[in-house]
Amino acid sequence: LAKTTQPISMDSYEGQEVNITCSHNNIATNDYITWYQQFPSQGPRFIIQGYKTKVTNEVASLFIPADRKSSTLSLPRVSLSDTAVYYCLVGDLRGKSTFGDGTTLTVKP
């Protein structure tokens, strides 16, 4: 499975848009990309998934370029409650996937 690389931490302010980029240079043709959010003492929670181009749901957007070697999670207008660790995953069709070390997002008032 492709190894993922993300920034260790990011800071933002309430109301701003936050973009977190993940690198996955060795992604295979059939692999998919998912992003998760984790709060302290909880299990990860699914945010969004994608294979290529752009996907948007009610909480986030996911941008994947044509070569699929990276992906960017976009969180519009973050609030204090978005402070969490965000993980990018690359997985195969069996569901086997690799978590990186995640990006700790701190949203300030």
Next chain:
Amino acid sequence: NAGVTQTPKFQVLKTGQSMTLQCAQDMNHNSMYWYRQDPGMGLRLIYYSASEGTTDKGEVPNGYNVSRLNKREFSLRLESAAPSQTSVYFCATFQTGTSYEQYFGPGTRLTVT
């Protein structure tokens, strides 16, 4: 629906003791996983099971055994616990052919002294 449940929530073991972590799901998903998460780190896959009766090693299988008892249950056994196995253990499920979302349990916090 309970989703994914894990027992126990907390456990303290002495070095060399054994124990089994239990995971059960009521979502009728085919695949189940065991991860461990050390402080400040991401999750690492220990074992996974793509279907009842099958199991495969993940990134960090040494020191663990698993059993997929039936479609609902997936247990993780530590035969001889070591301090290096102090971690939070998460069970997750996945259904192939639908969304790529994994559903996680609340975790078991294990301390080995």
